Amino acid sequence: xxxxxxxxxxxxxxxxxxxxxxxxxxxxxxxxxxxxxxxxxxxxxxxxxxxxxxxxxxxxxxxxxxxxxxxxxxxxxxxxxxxxxxxxxxxxxxxxxxxxxxxxxxxxxxxxxxxxxxxxxxxxxxxxxxxxx
Numbered sequence: 603x604x605x606x607x608x609x610x611x612x613x614x615x616x617x618x619x620x621x622x623x624x625x626x627x628x629x630x631x632x633x634x635x636x637x638x639x640x641x642x643x644x645x646x647x648x649x650x651x652x653x654x655x656x657x658x659x660x661x662x663x664x665x666x667x668x669x670x671x672x673x674x675x676x677x678x679x680x681x682x683x684x685x686x687x688x689x690x691x692x693x694x695x696x697x698x699x700x701x702x703x704x705x706x707x708x709x710x711x712x713x714x715x716x717x718x719x720x721x722x723x724x725x726x727x728x729x730x731x732x733x734x735x
Contacts, residue, residue: 664707664718665689665696694721702729 667687679685689695694706697718707718724732 660699661701663698663701665698703732704729 667689669685669687671685694708695718696703697705697707697720704724705720706722707720710717710719
């Protein structure tokens with residue numbers, strides 16, 4: 603930086619010129635120069651498996667039903683209160699992973715624990731189509 607006679611500080615032109623040149627170079631680069639095309643030939647030890655993401659935790663949620671309540675009714679809830687849900691008995695329940703519907707299923711009890719038996723799994727193409735809406 604250099605001082606102007608009036609006391610203001612001004613950037614050295616070389617810094618601006620190099621920054622602009624770098625920006626122009628990045629803008630003129632073609633995508634082919636940035637990303638290498640995928641090919642069937644991979645270097646040894648670099649398989650196309652998904653092992654590196656298999657340990658990432660996700661949130662699985664099973665939705666029994668939903669309802670809307672006015673705050674007045676919500677404040678009147680006490681132990682033993684029954685809240686009516688929009689889901690019908692015997693109706694399949696929605697299974698979500700990180701908030702995205704992936705399947706439907708039915709409740710099962712195994713060794714005094716609840717579980718869900720998947721009856722219909724959403725295909726990947728259907729999931730992508732729903733995301734694009």
